[in-house]
Amino acid sequence: xxxxxxxxxxFWGAACGxxxxxxxxxxxxxxDVIEVADIIFWPCAMDFKxxxxxxxxxxxxxxxxxxxxxxxxxxxxxxxxLRQKSKLMAAFGSCSHxxxxxxxxxxHDRKSIFETAYLNTKSTHNPDKVFPRxxxxxxxxxxxxxxxxxxxxxxxxxxxVDYFIPGCPPNPEQIWIVIQAVASGKLPPKGSTVGxxxxxxxxxxxxxxxxxxxxxxxxxxxxxxxxxxxxxEQGIVCLGAATRAGCGxxxxxxxxxxxxxxGPLPNARDQGAKMLTxxxxxxxxxxxxxxxxxxxxxxxxxxxxxxxxxxxxLLHRRQRRNA
Amino acid sequence: xxxxxxxxxxxxxxxxxxxxxxxxxGGNVSDARFHVFALRGFEMFCQGRPVExxxxxxNRICGIxxxxxxxxxxxxxxxxxxxxxxxAAVKLRRLAQHMAYIPDKLLHFYFLAAPDFVLGxxxxxxxxxxxxxxxxxxxxxxxxxxxxxxxxxxxxxxxxKVIHPVAAVTGGxxxxxxxxxxxxFLEGYKEQLEFAKFTIAFAREEVFPKYTxxxxxxxxxxxxxxxxxxxxxxxxxxxxxxxxxKPDGSYDDFSxxxxxxxxxxxxxxxxxxxxxxxxxxxxxxFSLDLDEPKGIYRSNALAxxxxxxxxxxxxxxxxxxxxxEKYGRPTQLTLLYHWARLIELVNNCETxxxxxxxxxITSREIRSDVQxxxxxxxxxxxxxxxxLIHDYTADENGLISSVNLIVGTTHNQAPINMSVKKAAxxxxxxxxxxxxxxxxxxxxxxxxxx
Numbered sequence: 001x002x003x004x005x006x007x008x009x010x011f012w013g014a015a016c017g018x019x020x021x022x023x024x025x026x027x028x029x030x031x032d033v034i035e036v037a038d039i040i041f042w043p044c045a046m047d048f049k050x051x052x053x054x055x056x057x058x059x060x061x062x063x064x065x066x067x068x069x070x071x072x073x074x075x076x077x078x079x080x081x082l083r084q085k086s087k088l089m090a091a092f093g094s095c096s097h098x099x100x101x102x103x104x105x106x107x108h109d110r111k112s113i114f115e116t117a118y119l120n121t122k123s124t125h126n127p128d129k130v131f132p133r134x135x136x137x138x139x140x141x142x143x144x145x146x147x148x149x150x151x152x153x154x155x156x157x158x159x160x161v162d163y164f165i166p167g168c169p170p171n172p173e174q175i176w177i178v179i180q181a182v183a184s185g186k187l188p189p190k191g192s193t194v195g196x197x198x199x200x201x202x203x204x205x206x207x208x209x210x211x212x213x214x215x216x217x218x219x220x221x222x223x224x225x226x227x228x229x230x231x232x233e234q235g236i237v238c239l240g241a242a243t244r245a246g247c248g249x250x251x252x253x254x255x256x257x258x259x260x261x262x263g264p265l266p267n268a269r270d271q272g273a274k275m276l277t278x279x280x281x282x283x284x285x286x287x288x289x290x291x292x293x294x295x296x297x298x299x300x301x302x303x304x305x306x307x308x309x310x311x312x313x314l315l316h317r318r319q320r321r322n323a
Numbered sequence: 324x325x326x327x328x329x330x331x332x333x334x335x336x337x338x339x340x341x342x343x344x345x346x347x348x349g350g351n352v353s354d355a356r357f358h359v360f361a362l363r364g365f366e367m368f369c370q371g372r373p374v375e376x377x378x379x380x381x382n383r384i385c386g387i388x389x390x391x392x393x394x395x396x397x398x399x400x401x402x403x404x405x406x407x408x409x410x411a412a413v414k415l416r417r418l419a420q421h422m423a424y425i426p427d428k429l430l431h432f433y434f435l436a437a438p439d440f441v442l443g444x445x446x447x448x449x450x451x452x453x454x455x456x457x458x459x460x461x462x463x464x465x466x467x468x469x470x471x472x473x474x475x476x477x478x479x480x481x482x483x484k485v486i487h488p489v490a491a492v493t494g495g496x497x498x499x500x501x502x503x504x505x506x507x508f509l510e511g512y513k514e515q516l517e518f519a520k521f522t523i524a525f526a527r528e529e530v531f532p533k534y535t536x537x538x539x540x541x542x543x544x545x546x547x548x549x550x551x552x553x554x555x556x557x558x559x560x561x562x563x564x565x566x567x568x569k570p571d572g573s574y575d576d577f578s579x580x581x582x583x584x585x586x587x588x589x590x591x592x593x594x595x596x597x598x599x600x601x602x603x604x605x606x607x608x609f610s611l612d613l614d615e616p617k618g619i620y621r622s623n624a625l626a627x628x629x630x631x632x633x634x635x636x637x638x639x640x641x642x643x644x645x646x647x648e649k650y651g652r653p654t655q656l657t658l659l660y661h662w663a664r665l666i667e668l669v670n671n672c673e674t675x676x677x678x679x680x681x682x683x684i685t686s687r688e689i690r691s692d693v694q695x696x697x698x699x700x701x702x703x704x705x706x707x708x709x710x711l712i713h714d715y716t717a718d719e720n721g722l723i724s725s726v727n728l729i730v731g732t733t734h735n736q737a738p739i740n741m742s743v744k745k746a747a748x749x750x751x752x753x754x755x756x757x758x759x760x761x762x763x764x765x766x767x768x769x770x771x772x773x
Binding site for chain 2: 116
């Protein structure tokens with residue numbers, strides 16, 4: 001390895017580009033990276049094409065960072081192609097790790113997403129009810145589009161993944177730690193989560209906690225939270241108890257509660273269930289009716305507890321009725 | 324039966340796309356298209372979410388410009404609940420907006436666009452990237468990386484999470500600016516301004532003059548433009564009214580809520596994004612025809628530079644004067660997007676300095692009280708890639724019942740298609756082309772920074 005540079009790829013599935021910018025946000029270290037690694041596929045920054053990847057021998061790439069969820073057939077096809085061409089594959093960021101924000105699409109399906117986007121939105125002008133199609137005939141031949149799936153999947157639900165790097169996006173300091181581990185060959189066993197802590201965010205949070213009991217949930221925009229005190233003690237939902245630390249608590253620092261982008265704790269696959277348990281144990285009442293009333297003060301629990309992880313969770317998606 | 328040339332994926336842009344050029348039997352271009360593959364369904368899955376959570380969800384529409392979505396969204400949530408943030412909170416949001424533009428502009432110009440111009444459109448594709456630039460000009464590359472880092476770090480030092488920000492909250496802002504931060508940033512942004520002035524002078528004197536012919540022809544089409552201006556027509560990226568300009572330079576000004584009177588979204592079956600168009604032009608018709616387009620307008624920096632009457636800061640105004648002297652108003656030359664972007668970079672640095680010098684910027688009065696109610700709100704800002712329109716309707720519990728989004732590059736879907744076709748028609752004859760030709764077609768796309 002010493003005299004040969006690492007060969008690395010970065011690709012995006014259903015993503016926003018934030019993971020790619022986070023990788024660039026290792027700043028001057030990017031100049032160190034190119035000393036030890038050749039980046040030979042990275043569409044947002046370089047001109048290598050799919051044909052270049054297809055032409056590579058199997059396992060030609062030492063490492064692929066794949067960010068983004070699997071929302072359509074192209075995401076899946078390239079994930080499989082890169083898996084074949086890579087010795088190691090890492091799920092980079094919340095979307096590939098656990099579905100991310102696009103995973104909220106699993107509360108719906110393709111039909112409802114299409115009808116909303118292409119028929120029922122205020123400025124849409126679609127008198128002929130045209131929808132994008134996977135095949136479209138033109139005089140010279142056939143044009144194609146990837147198929148949008150009903151269900152968003154994580155990368156690991158699509159191809160075997162060796163490492164998971166959580167975060168929306170991963171903290172650049174953590175990315176740099178992971179890259180150093182790769183370059184020095186000091187990676188933990190396959191299947192590990194890297195670039196994060198094994199503790200809960202609550203365990204590292206600098207806010208004061210005294211007695212965690214509450215009788216009402218409060219919505220963040222309706223209160224002026226004390227920046228020194230635990231959000232949950234102030235009645236504001238914060239996912240710190242059910243979320244891995246490692247992000248550098250950057251939301252908390254801006255006086256905003258955690259929404260869980262670093263994903264579930266080790267050995268707790270379902271982040272939402274864990275959060276619900278944490279909340280239930282802190283409700284200040286023994287009376288079932290009052291407990292229910294207190295829980296009713298929290299709007300949209302599914303949208304809070306599964307903000308980033310619905311596809312990975314035990315729920316996976318909203319149950320579908322048979323057509 | 325003719326032939327189809329495919330470029331996939333289109334590179335050094337954000338997102339998934341393919342260009343397909345259709346050739347007739349003589350090997351000439353009969354059509355060309357820019358197909359975009361992504362549809363995540365925000366307008367569907369935001370339904371049912373609490374209104375105040377939207378700024379923390381919809382920033383994921385774009386990780387390159389999350390601040391702009393975050394701010395357009397928070398403005399929409401203010402409008403839903405009928406709340407006016409305190410003046411200092413508006414200044415902090417405006418400050419964050421301009422601060423966030425700076426690393427974005429540096430990223431696009433030096434990392435994504437410059438390889439075509441500095442290394443040349445025909446150079447070896449494996450070196451035609453920022454690493455190639457770093458090898459060709461290590462001193463400049465180091466300086467660029469350092470300046471982008473400094474710009475990103477100041478934002479991070481102030482507001483913690485910078486990709487997928489959290490700091491703007493309905494009714495105001497979550498965190499004040501401290502005096503010690505103000506002083507430190509002021510020094511930092513004076514250095515940014517010097518670098519911005521260096522960058523635009525470098526581009527104006529050493530880069531663009533080498534590509535005069537490309538500037539005058541590549542992907543040039545005739546369209547209208549959209550952007551935000553203040554009441555007196557000054558360029559503004561945070562607040563104002565929308566201005567929709569026709570190709571002849573005449574325009575309509577309208578408030579955010581009136582956008583549905585002026586903009587419709589057309590659907591083509593061969594690409595996932597919708598194609599916004601000006602529905603008051605050409606009797607409401609839509610056409611991508613190069614000779615007689617209907618309803619087509621463009622967004623992003625060149626559009627903003629075309630629609631504004633002036634710019635509110637002195638150095639940027641000087642640059643605008645130079646630009647207009649050379650190219651007039653409006654100019655249709657597609658590659659001038661790169662130049663327009665740098666005029667805005669100068670304005671961003673100057674505006675940040677102005678805001679940091681405003682005594683009110685360190686005020687602690689940064690939140691108004693909010694009451695939950697049913698309502699509709701439209702929030703707009705300019706993202707680097709174009710006008711963002713976030714339109715939310717909420718029920719009496721403050722949960723979202725409908726969302727309409729027209730964002731940045733979506734406005735440019737139709738014109739990018741036209742520029743691709745124009746470039747392909749001009750460059751490919753008799754079936755002859757090479758990678759440099761195909762890269763020039765991509766350059767027409769990159770100008771839009773999609």
